[in-house]
């Protein structure tokens with residue numbers, strides 16, 4: 057509900073911020089009033105940063121993580137092992153794995169998980185792109201780190217099936233990931249243990 061008395065443009069910004077996870081009307085209003093209180097430069101800086109993200113950031117053509125150049129920062133890093141590909145549902149999962157600081161392979165961001173309820177069919181995910189990447193050669197192992205919930209499990213099995221018959225090891229992080237949990241919210245220790253103890257899928 058727009059705050060009565062505020063200019064329409066201010067209410068418009070509040071309405072956009074409210075769409076972000078964890079931001080309600082009260083927080084959004086506080087952000088906007090704080091920003092306006094800091095003067096025009098602060099609003100311009102935020103506007104500039106948002107516009108840079110919207111014009112420059114594209115999915116990386118190799119792993120589909122966020123990139124603002126040809127390839128993402130991770131794919132550009134010559135120290136990463138591109139023969140190991142960790143498949144994740146989304147960018148937050150990738151960031152959670154990166155945060156544990158041990159994984160040095162590459163990634164493949166699917167863009168979600170198969171879900172009958174939400175109408176996400178396998179063709180809406182980047183599974184075909186993953187298969188093409190494996191077929192292009194140089195991939196020895198695919199770690200399927202989709203969530204430990206029903207959708208993540210379904211997706212993992214689908215990925216395994218899609219890669220069947222190809223000369224690649226398909227593994228899944230070990231149990232120890234609590235049932236129903238998303239990779240994004242796991243603590244680093246649990247995640248580390250799960251990835252180190254991964255098994256053939």
Ligand SMILES: [Zn+2]
Nearest residue numbers: 116119128131
């Ligand atoms: Zn990339």
